[in-house]
Amino acid sequence: MLERFRAFWTKVISPVAHLLIRLGVSADAVTLVGTVGVCVGALAFYPQGHRLGGTIFITCFVFSDLIDGYMSRLTGTTSKFGAFLDSTLDRIGDGAIFGGLALYFAGPGESRLYLWLALICLVMGSVTSYARARAEALGFQAKVGIAERSDRLVSILVMTGFAGIFDVDWLIYLTLWALAVASTITVGQRIWVVRRQALAEGTPASS
Numbered sequence: 001m002l003e004r005f006r007a008f009w010t011k012v013i014s015p016v017a018h019l020l021i022r023l024g025v026s027a028d029a030v031t032l033v034g035t036v037g038v039c040v041g042a043l044a045f046y047p048q049g050h051r052l053g054g055t056i057f058i059t060c061f062v063f064s065d066l067i068d069g070y071m072s073r074l075t076g077t078t079s080k081f082g083a084f085l086d087s088t089l090d091r092i093g094d095g096a097i098f099g100g101l102a103l104y105f106a107g108p109g110e111s112r113l114y115l116w117l118a119l120i121c122l123v124m125g126s127v128t129s130y131a132r133a134r135a136e137a138l139g140f141q142a143k144v145g146i147a148e149r150s151d152r153l154v155s156i157l158v159m160t161g162f163a164g165i166f167d168v169d170w171l172i173y174l175t176l177w178a179l180a181v182a183s184t185i186t187v188g189q190r191i192w193v194v195r196r197q198a199l200a201e202g203t204p205a206s207s
Contacts, residue, residue: 009066017070027068027077031086034064038093046100049108051172052164055157058097062153065090087133090149091126097156098122101172109169117176124183125152131190140197145186152179 020030038061045054068086072078102118105111129149135142159175162168 009063010070013063013067013070017067017074020067021071021075027071028082028085030064030068030071031089034061034068035089035093037061037064039096042096042100043103047103047107049104050164051160054100055161055164059157062157087129091129094125094149094153095122098125101160114173114176117180120180121176121183124180124187125149128183128186128190131187135190135194140194142190142194144193145189147179147182147186152183155179
């Protein structure tokens with residue numbers, strides 16, 4: 001969703017980006033601070049059951065993912081290392097969010113089922129990103145699937161926030177079920193697409 005409304009969000013965050021550039025802050029520093037903020041919010045608030053507070057805290061740092069890219073383009077400092085750092089730290093932030101929810105269900109949430117679902121979302125979300133990266137490293141394309149990273153991130157944050165506002169955990173339950181299924185399907189779609197490309201160029205589908 002963040003990608004689809006990038007033009008709108010760019011206008012929102014551009015004053016902040018310009019200010020940071022004037023202060024001499026680098027895009028990589030923004031990426032790092034944003035990830036640390038997401039991890040602190042997810043692992044400090046969610047395990048204690050502070051769903052709304054955690055979501056607000058995390059959201060304040062999530063937009064660093066747009067700010068750093070905008071800063072890089074504006075200053076002409078886009079680099080392969082910056083892209084690598086951004087992607088790597090994204091995985092850490094995403095893992096912290098679902099890890100925080102898993103800790104909640106292992107503690108105050110007291111639900112083994114949803115503990116497992118949160119862990120499935122964590123693992124399959126990481127595999128979704130890995131599948132695309134590995135495919136591209138091998139010369140294939142795998143940007144397909146029904147659950148892109150931005151969709152997963154916005155869905156879980158919005159529903160967890162609403163669960164905190166209305167004090168109803170079933171919104172989180174529903175979202176975890178949906179994301180667990182959608183992420184698993186997305187991994188399958190990416191494997192299938194890469195397999196078809198491999199067969200089309202005459203590469204054996206298995207080693």
